[in-house]
Amino acid sequence: MTSAPGAFPSMTTTGSAHRSVAMRDVAALAGVSPKTVSNVITGSAHVSPATRERVTDAIRTLDYRPNSSARNLRRGRTGMVGLIVPELDIPYFAELARCFLEAAEGRFTLLIEQTLGERAREEAVLDALGEQVVDGIVLSPLNLEGAELNGRLRGMPVVLIGERPSEGLNDHVAVDNVRAARDAVEHLIALGRRRIAAIGVQRESRIGTPALRLAGYRDALRAAGIAGDPALECETPGYHRQDGASAMAALLEGPATVDAVFCFNDALALGAQRVLYERGLRVPGDVAVIGFDDVDEGRFSVPSLSSVSPDKSAIAEQCLTLLQRRIEDRSAPVREVVIDHRLRVRESTAPAPHGS
Amino acid sequence: MTSAPGAFPSMTTTGSAHRSVAMRDVAALAGVSPKTVSNVITGSAHVSPATRERVTDAIRTLDYRPNSSARNLRRGRTGMVGLIVPELDIPYFAELARCFLEAAEGRFTLLIEQTLGERAREEAVLDALGEQVVDGIVLSPLNLEGAELNGRLRGMPVVLIGERPSEGLNDHVAVDNVRAARDAVEHLIALGRRRIAAIGVQRESRIGTPALRLAGYRDALRAAGIAGDPALECETPGYHRQDGASAMAALLEGPATVDAVFCFNDALALGAQRVLYERGLRVPGDVAVIGFDDVDEGRFSVPSLSSVSPDKSAIAEQCLTLLQRRIEDRSAPVREVVIDHRLRVRESTAPAPHGS
DNA sequence: TTGAAAGCGCTAACAC
DNA sequence: GTGTTAGCGCTTTCAA
Numbered sequence: 014m015t016s017a018p019g020a021f022p023s024m025t026t027t028g029s030a031h032r033s034v035a036m037r038d039v040a041a042l043a044g045v046s047p048k049t050v051s052n053v054i055t056g057s058a059h060v061s062p063a064t065r066e067r068v069t070d071a072i073r074t075l076d077y078r079p080n081s082s083a084r085n086l087r088r089g090r091t092g093m094v095g096l097i098v099p100e101l102d103i104p105y106f107a108e109l110a111r112c113f114l115e116a117a118e119g120r121f122t123l124l125i126e127q128t129l130g131e132r133a134r135e136e137a138v139l140d141a142l143g144e145q146v147v148d149g150i151v152l153s154p155l156n157l158e159g160a161e162l163n164g165r166l167r168g169m170p171v172v173l174i175g176e177r178p179s180e181g182l183n184d185h186v187a188v189d190n191v192r193a194a195r196d197a198v199e200h201l202i203a204l205g206r207r208r209i210a211a212i213g214v215q216r217e218s219r220i221g222t223p224a225l226r227l228a229g230y231r232d233a234l235r236a237a238g239i240a241g242d243p244a245l246e247c248e249t250p251g252y253h254r255q256d257g258a259s260a261m262a263a264l265l266e267g268p269a270t271v272d273a274v275f276c277f278n279d280a281l282a283l284g285a286q287r288v289l290y291e292r293g294l295r296v297p298g299d300v301a302v303i304g305f306d307d308v309d310e311g312r313f314s315v316p317s318l319s320s321v322s323p324d325k326s327a328i329a330e331q332c333l334t335l336l337q338r339r340i341e342d343r344s345a346p347v348r349e350v351v352i353d354h355r356l357r358v359r360e361s362t363a364p365a366p367h368g369s
Numbered sequence: 370m371t372s373a374p375g376a377f378p379s380m381t382t383t384g385s386a387h388r389s390v391a392m393r394d395v396a397a398l399a400g401v402s403p404k405t406v407s408n409v410i411t412g413s414a415h416v417s418p419a420t421r422e423r424v425t426d427a428i429r430t431l432d433y434r435p436n437s438s439a440r441n442l443r444r445g446r447t448g449m450v451g452l453i454v455p456e457l458d459i460p461y462f463a464e465l466a467r468c469f470l471e472a473a474e475g476r477f478t479l480l481i482e483q484t485l486g487e488r489a490r491e492e493a494v495l496d497a498l499g500e501q502v503v504d505g506i507v508l509s510p511l512n513l514e515g516a517e518l519n520g521r522l523r524g525m526p527v528v529l530i531g532e533r534p535s536e537g538l539n540d541h542v543a544v545d546n547v548r549a550a551r552d553a554v555e556h557l558i559a560l561g562r563r564r565i566a567a568i569g570v571q572r573e574s575r576i577g578t579p580a581l582r583l584a585g586y587r588d589a590l591r592a593a594g595i596a597g598d599p600a601l602e603c604e605t606p607g608y609h610r611q612d613g614a615s616a617m618a619a620l621l622e623g624p625a626t627v628d629a630v631f632c633f634n635d636a637l638a639l640g641a642q643r644v645l646y647e648r649g650l651r652v653p654g655d656v657a658v659i660g661f662d663d664v665d666e667g668r669f670s671v672p673s674l675s676s677v678s679p680d681k682s683a684i685a686e687q688c689l690t691l692l693q694r695r696i697e698d699r700s701a702p703v704r705e706v707v708i709d710h711r712l713r714v715r716e717s718t719a720p721a722p723h724g725s
Numbered sequence: 726t727t728g729a730a731a732g733c734g735c736t737a738a739c740a741c
Numbered sequence: 742g743t744g745t746t747a748g749c750g751c752t753t754t755c756a757a
Contacts, residue, residue, distance in 0.1 A: 033501070035734055046744045051736060061742065076523060081500045082441035083734035086749050091438060101470065102665065107463035114457065114483055122502070125481045127470055144437045145389070146478070167432060254669045287669040309458065313610045313643040315671040391750055402728045407752060417726065439750035442733050 034075045043071035054079060094121045094336060095147040097138055099130045099155055103252055103280055104308040106153075112329035113151070120333060121148075130251065132156040139165045149336045155221065170339040172332045175222050181347055184335045188323045188354040190222055194229025195236075196356055197303045197321050198275050202237045204362060206273035206301055209234065210245040212260045212285060213252065213277025226277045226305065244269040249281060257284025265292055271300055273362075279304035279311050279320055286314065286361065302361040316360035323354045390431045399427035410435060450477045450692060451503040453494055455486045455511055459608055459636055460664040462509070468685035469507070476689060477504075486607065488512035495521045505692045511577065526695040528688045531578050537703055540691045544679045544710040546578055550585025551592075552712055553631050553659045553677050558593045560718060562629035562657055565590065566601040568616045568641060569608065569633025582633045582661065600625040605637060613640025621648055627656055629718075635660035635667050635676055642670065642717065658717040672716035679710045 040047045045064060052058040053068040060068070071077070085091045096113050098106040110125055117123045124147055128135040135156050142150060149170035157165060159180055172184045201209050211230045215223040227246065234241050247264055249256040257276055261284065264271055276282035282304030289296050296302050296316050304311060304320040311318030331350045338345055396403045401420060408414040409424040416424070427433070441447045452469050454462040466481055473479040480503055484491040491512050498506060505526035513521060515536050528540045557565050567586045571579040583602065590597050603620055605612040613632055617640065620627055632638035638660030645652050652658050652672050660667060660676040667674030687706045694701055 033734095036736095037734080047734090048736075048745080049743060052743085055736085057736090059742065064742080078500050078523070080442070080734050081502045082438050082447060083749090084736075085438035086436070086442050086733090086751085087735045087737080089749075100467065101457075102460075102464045102467040104458075104460070104463070104666075107460070107466075108458045110463075110481075111456065111458045111483065114481075122480065122497075124478065125466075125470075127467065141478075144434050146437045167434075254665060258669065283666075283669055287671060287673075290671045309610060310460075310639075310666055313614065313639055315643060315646045317643075389750095392752095393750080403751075404729085404753090405727060408727085411752085413752090415726065420726080436750055439733090440752075442735085443750080443752045445733075 034077045039071045039077045043067040090148050093147045095124045095142045095150040097126045097152045101127050105306040112325045116329040130155050149340045151332045172336045186331045186350045188352045190225035191229040193321045193354045194226040195233045198230050198233035201273040208270050209273040210271050212247045213281050214246050214248045252278050254280045254284035257281030258288045261285035261288040273301040276304045279306045279308045319359045319362040322357045390433045395427045395433045399423040446504050449503045451480045451498045451506040453482045453508045457483050461662040468681045472685040486511050505696045507688045528692045542687045542706045544708045546581035547585040549677045549710045550582040551589045554586050554589035557629040564626050565629040566627050568603045569637050570602050570604045608634050610636045610640035613637030614644045617641035617644040629657040632660045635662045635664045675715045675718040678713045
């Protein structure tokens with residue numbers, strides 16, 4: 014639509030002029046001051062209908078687009094927030110990212126970054142976003158915590174997600190991980206299982222999500238009077254399907270017997286199920302499997318996967334609400350929001366061995 | 370680290386001052402001009418070691434971070450590029466997004482947006498990014514095409530992905546969709562299948578990916594002397610697992626017989642496999658299934674999913690390279706890059722009914 | 726090698 | 742309701 018003034022809209026001309034139309038050009042054409050153009054665009058002051066029309070006409074004629082760098086510089090805000098997740102191709106984070114993109118619509122522009130679970134990258138991403146490109150950050154931290162994290166952030170507004178609030182320093186949104194893990198394992202126990210493995214343990218992380226889910230797992234066993242067995246607590250380097258498959262294979266090749274597995278996320282669980290299938294073991298007949306996250310994939314897997322289901326849309330919504338508040342008032346009291354979860358029971362823990 | 374000048378770096382003070390340190394503050398502390406500080410940071414001119422040291426010391430002392438809005442305004446570029454995909458929770462796009470994030474590292478900051486396949490949102494996203502927030506766009510278009518698309522873009526550099534270049538107007542990166550689809554169907558034919566369905570047809574789209582894959586499907590049938598059957602060409606509203614499941618169910622409930630299915634993406638295929646399982650049909654014994662995209666999920670599904678595998682990292686790499694070139698020279702000749710693909714044969718099309 | 730001055734395009738503050 | 746002025750923080754001339 015880049016066309017000569019007054020011309021009928023024609024095809025885009027290749028190689029358009031380099032200097033773009035600025036507000037002053039619009040003002041000149043409309044015969045008003047830049048301030049008035051600004052008022053029309055932002056709607057921040059009353060403009061007479063006649064003036065408004067002249068301005069909007071000029072905007073259309075010149076095909077004017079405001080320059081967001083200039084606006085951001087002047088306003089001191091960018092309207093962008095960062096969403097920093099470990100890995101975007103872990104289904105949970107992909108689904109979460111979608112929820113965030115939807116929740117951010119009309120409020121923020123979302124900048125998605127991934128840390129790949131590496132500490133160095135986690136630091137690098139925080140440093141990069143620190144250059145006043147975003148007004149705040151939603152962070153799913155894997156390595157940084159507490160005072161160290163806050164040092165890196167240098168006062169940047171942040172909402173933590175999926176981790177226990179380290180010393181109440183930051184706003185925080187998560188499900189009750191201990192309780193949710195306990196719910197999952199109690200469900201397995203109610204099925205009559207006693208040799209219940211946990212896949213996804215990460216001993217490196219003392220305060221993170223894996224530690225909380227492990228705690229919930231142990232709580233449930235203890236409450237049922239089942240002796241814990243270290244051989245059933247399986248560590249994994251990551252949270253991908255392959256990690257679950259490797260852990261399951263190792264478990265089956267070891268001496269311990271297993272009749273159920275609680276996996277710390279669905280990807281691990283689906284990897285585990287694959288290995289059980291390859292070994293000719295039946296799910297849930299021989300081994301019941303439950304995951305965590307309730308990703309879409311688990312509704313269609315064979316067998317379909319039971320899982321702890323956090324309200325992902327609520328997580329996104331709450332995070333952005335908390336972040337907005339924190340951006341507007343950095344001294345607001347630190348808040349912690351607990352997100353509802355529920356258990357989705359599907360075939361992988363169905364009472365009957367092969368029910369649908 | 371916001372602390373009094375000269376003070377030893379201390380813990381972050383909560384509620385730091387609002388005005389951030391600017392380059393002039395650093396210059397003042399180092400006893401140089403802002404220009405010299407700028408030179409140190411950008412490395413664009415030679416600075417004497419002594420001066421450089423004084424400046425870097427001052428930067429550290431004040432914990433100075435450059436303001437990217439100001440820099441962008443001055444430079445006329447933002448260093449950001451937009452990646453616009455239909456839906457981030459379709460596994461293919463999640464994996465692709467990860468590849469893009471990795472390929473962009475150190476070159477661009479990536480802004481990911483999704484269109485949800487809706488035309489209005491596709492337009493809205495392009496308009497929003499048009500406000501000079503990104504230097505260019507990688508777009509996976511579903512609705513806009515050709516001259517209409519270019520009108521919306523208003524000269525913004527763009528690389529299209531996954532679609533046939535409409536009239537050679539834009540740079541473009543994709544696998545040879547017709548050929549790849551044909552490869553997949555020929556593989557099914559080589560297995561001895563004759564009643565081969567296609568799932569994922571979208572008649573709305575005449576030039577898009579679905580149309581190309583349909584063309585390849587028909588080519589393969591024709592070349593093998595197999596009569597096409599409109600009843601085997603199944604439309605789906607979207608490209609999620611549920612869409613594949615619904616299409617497969619409809620197919621099985623219809624009068625046509627089926628012994629193989631070519632799905633236009635893996636999510637559709639996994640949905641279809643789920644329904645086949647529920648109906649007690651064996652894959653590949655009764656119905657062979659092949660998908661497109663080679664997502665990680667298909668390596669772990671039961672049965673594992675045969676698929677056409679595009680080189681996703683290469684797609685990301687090529688897109689960003691083309692985009693960079695286009696940003697630097699808007700009148701560069703339009704280029705089209707074809708990405709390699711290969712067939713991954715897994716259990717869902719294994720010759721033996723239940724081989725691993 | 727470094728400094729001074731100007732200005733990127735916008736909006737906040739204050740006139741009128 | 743609208744205009745004028747100034748300046749956000751940086752980098753790019755042009756001089757020294």
